[in-house]
Amino acid sequence: MSRPDVPPGPAAGETLAFVESPVQLLNVLEWVYEDRLRSQDARDPRTPLSPPASGGDAPRGAAVLPGAGPHPGAAEARSGISAPTSFPGGEAARGADVLLGIGARPGPPAEARSDPAAPAGGVTVVVLSPNDPMTRGQLRRMAELAREEGLTVRWEDARGGPAAPFHTIGALAPAVRRARRIVIGDPFSRYVQLLLTLARARELVVVDDGTATMEFVSQLARGERLVRWHRSGRGGGPRDAVFAPVSAVARRRLTPREGHRSVEVFSSMPVEPPAGVLVTPNDFAWTRARFGPPALTGGADLVGTSLAETGVVDLDRYVGAVTALARAHGATRYFAHRRENTDKLHRLAVETGLEIVRPDLPLELIARRGPIGRTIVSFPSTVVHTLPLALAGTDVKVAVCDIDPAWLTDTASPRAQGFLSGVTGTARDVHRLSSVPAAAP
Structure with a gap:
């Protein structure tokens, strides 16, 4: 179920990001930082996520x-x-x-942070939380950082019981249909693939989910079905067969169409994108600006x-x-x-x-x-x-x-x-x- 203390979703024309791991949320922060820098270069009034002074305390690690x-x-x-x-x-x-010799970090001063109400805002991160305690703990710490940087975070206990997926998809559907731009951290996720079948966004962005990004780009370029590299490859079961049409639709959504839909991959991995896919390098500029x-x-x-x-x-x-x-x-x-x-x-x-x-x-x-x-x-x-x-x-x-x-x-x-x-x-x-x-x- 959705947390009661967060907005139900982004307004029309805003950006909706789906993450299921701490690394994905980190890379959403990196992408937002880069996107705002690009907007600033284009004389857009938006401002980048601001770095605090070097040497400031970091969160408990x-x-x-x-x-x-x-x-x-x-x-x-x-x-x-x-x-x-x-x-x-x-x-x-x-x-x-x-x-690590570090203490709880209160975050940068208000005047140094991005203004959530400024045109740079409009980024809502939806955390499709797994059940694993370690992953949930890291995701909550990353969610704190995202909120400090002016992003809206919506926490979904997406795996909190048999009925949770139906409630989650139903609750998110209006926001997915309204979003102008959708950012995803795991294109192999069945949750994400289901949500992509509802999407009308003209801009899709895939941020790094680690080395899996390399396999995703390769499969997209070859027109193959999306399968994680460590799967045995010995054939799918009944669930794979039932889900195959959904996966096929998601793959089409992740394929650019000139004049209709753009696809960007934001990655620190060495990838060879298919024609029409924009690759933006992730050099961890936000991480280096904020820590160390x-x-x-x-x-x-x-x-x-x-x-x-x-x-x-x-x-x-x-x-x-x-x-x-x-x-x-x-x-x-x-x-x-x-x-x-x-x-x-x-x-x-x-x-x-x-x-x-x-x-x-x-x-x-x-x-x-x-x-x-x-x-x-x-x-x-x-x-x-x-x-x-x-x-x-x-x-x-x-x-x-x-x-x-x-x-x-x-x-x-x-x-x-x-x-x-x-x-x-x-x-x-x-x-x-x-x-x-x-x-x-």
């Missing part, structure tokens, strides 16, 4: 998990912020204020991935690889992906000795504010493309470790190895690790 234990979902329900946890046999978890530069620690940090959770990489192989990388680079912290499960993180803490950090903001913001290691080591993922941009002008080195084909599971998509190699091979301004000691099966 992470919860630290030194061992294992259930994630405190109740805290998310109360405050929207993932609370620190302590593990049996380990020291009590320290909040991000201790770990970061203080640097003397060591290295590892970035986690959910490749084991999605069934792409064998868990034992993954743990072995993390252990080897931590030893090789002297890493002390492991920044967990929001989808990594607690049992896996507990195992990593015990077997590697790493301090497990669950950020409650996207890593680009955490790293930009710091403190952060002088070296950040990651497996193939979005951050090998985004962190060098967010950390431009600093002395941080980003290194990426390839996925050995032997680590892949028997059920991994046939496209997995090629896709992951492409993520690594196209990354700019990163140090590519040629090998890692063999991970134990």
Whole structure:
């Protein structure tokens, strides 16, 4: 159901954005910043999202998990912020204020922010909230930042029960039909595809949803159905067959038609767009303007991935690889992906000795504010493309470790190895690790 304290939707001619993850909401903020700068260059009275003075405090950034234990979902329900946890046999978890040396940020002064009532306004972000507590917590923190920048945020508990999708689609339908411009973060989302069948907007914008953007653009260019890269590719089930007509309509909506509909992709990924699609580079200008530069620690940090959770990489192989990388680079912290499960993180803490950090903001913001290691080591993922941009002008080195084909599971998509190699091979301004000691099966 819609939150009662937000407007029902945008007025005609305004912009409606749909997001389902914290990274998507971050990239909507980046797109709005860029769009307003472009409008300013065209002598439009709109103003960009304004940066505060450098060195200002950032929002609370992470919860630290030194061992294992259930994630405190109740805290998310109360405050929207993932609370620190302590593990049996380990020291009590320290909040991000201790770990990162930052406190709650009150936001820039009113006179420095975009005026929500100015012509620059008219951007409503609809959060189609998932059920995962970590994702919800990060989304609530990002929603706070979006509101500080003059955007309207409408929170939809879109998965709050069997009837929730029907209520959500019905409640959003009038706003979708009125919107002049629609911005989406996940073109593979069935929720978004359903909403696109209702859209009459003449402008569609796709902002980054990480590496999935690369696959989306490739599929759009080839005229293929929209399927996530890590899906097995062994044929869809009955639900896929039923949903196929909706997906086909959404794909047509995401195809530009001269004189009728424009399509823009706002991306930090290396993409080759089909004819007629405008690609606008995302260089994380808003992030760099608002946060940092970061203080640097003397060591290295590892970035986690959910490749084991999605069934792409064998868990034992993954743990072995993390252990080897931590030893090789002297890493002390492991920044967990929001989808990594607690049992896996507990195992990593015990077997590697790493301090497990669950950020409650996207890593680009955490790293930009710091403190952060002088070296950040990651497996193939979005951050090998985004962190060098967010950390431009600093002395941080980003290194990426390839996925050995032997680590892949028997059920991994046939496209997995090629896709992951492409993520690594196209990354700019990163140090590519040629090998890692063999991970134990």
